[in-house]
Amino acid sequence: MIEAVVAGRVGVDLTPAAPRTTLAAADSFVRAVGGFGGNIATGLARLGVETALLSAVGDDGHGDHVRAFLAAEGVDVAGIDTCPGTRTQVAFVEVWPPDRFPVTFYRAAPAPETQLTGTELPKGLVEAAPGVILSGSLLAAEPARSTALRILAERRGSGHRPEGSFTLLDVDWRPSFWDRPSDAPALLEEAAALSDVVIGSDEEFEGAHVRPTIGPRGGATPAGAGGGGPAMIVLKHGPAGVSLVTRSGRRSIPGIRVDVVCGTGSGDALTAAFAAGLLRGLDPLVALERGNAAGAIVAGRLMCSTAMPSPDEIDRLLAGTTAVPQAALS
Numbered sequence: 001m002i003e004a005v006v007a008g009r010v011g012v013d014l015t016p017a018a019p020r021t022t023l024a025a026a027d028s029f030v031r032a033v034g035g036f037g038g039n040i041a042t043g044l045a046r047l048g049v050e051t052a053l054l055s056a057v058g059d060d061g062h063g064d065h066v067r068a069f070l071a072a073e074g075v076d077v078a079g080i081d082t083c084p085g086t087r088t089q090v091a092f093v094e095v096w097p098p099d100r101f102p103v104t105f106y107r108a109a110p111a112p113e114t115q116l117t118g119t120e121l122p123k124g125l126v127e128a129a130p131g132v133i134l135s136g137s138l139l140a141a142e143p144a145r146s147t148a149l150r151i152l153a154e155r156r157g158s159g160h161r162p163e164g165s166f167t168l169l170d171v172d173w174r175p176s177f178w179d180r181p182s183d184a185p186a187l188l189e190e191a192a193a194l195s196d197v198v199i200g201s202d203e204e205f206e207g208a209h210v211r212p213t214i215g216p217r218g219g220a221t222p223a224g225a226g227g228g229g230p231a232m233i234v235l236k237h238g239p240a241g242v243s244l245v246t247r248s249g250r251r252s253i254p255g256i257r258v259d260v261v262c263g264t265g266s267g268d269a270l271t272a273a274f275a276a277g278l279l280r281g282l283d284p285l286v287a288l289e290r291g292n293a294a295g296a297i298v299a300g301r302l303m304c305s306t307a308m309p310s311p312d313e314i315d316r317l318l319a320g321t322t323a324v325p326q327a328a329l330s
Contacts (some may be wrong), residue, residue: 008036008135043272052076053103056112062088107223152194171200199234265304
């Protein structure tokens, strides 16, 4: 049974083989599957979650590579559409530790995932899956925008979701993907109101000018009642750690010190491990501790999808960490 459906872009990352190398000077690159969907689907699969990806690629060799890699990782790739006449996203990532990782996107219009209609997966799968993790960048263009909002609305009003299920919206702020970035705040807040969990970095929330608030019923909106707001908001602080905001208040988990190689995939690793913890019934704060550890592990590696950790790796890092969640200072 599919436990989690991830909806968002997928492509390939090309990174100079040696860190601290400019694109101009690079003469060889390491390739790995990347993008929101590729990273989080791989992260979930490596943590033992039966995962399907709703996305699209172009009719090119990079698209074939994406599908083959994810299938080998155990991801259900039936929902990855091939859009004729489009090209798979390619991202060139420069690596300048500890905190500068510029990304140059090559996305010929229309980008494949902007063409998603929601028919790529079997009918009813998205509505009934225990977990759905959706990228906010799907709201940047039609028809994917309407597809994403429809998925959120149907999940919110569905009477077929299993107990303990959740819909997670990741802000995934990429302003260059939007024809009109000024449309983003209203659309992201509409999507947040239909979600159970909203997650993003401090920079993403600030850049997108979106400030979701906890719903009046903590996200537990009765079927058919419309958007009630999320039950949880996760704030990613980079090396400083992560915070969980609920109706009970705010709790923060400090960052884990690592020798940073590339921080690009850390946020996706955190989202994947946090979602995996929720699916396994962990307390949200415990799940977030695991997400924090997963992000630290990936920060110490060069690539993104291929860097996603196993449960044992997370366990070992946490076993050697004395940090405990702290209440946020008022």
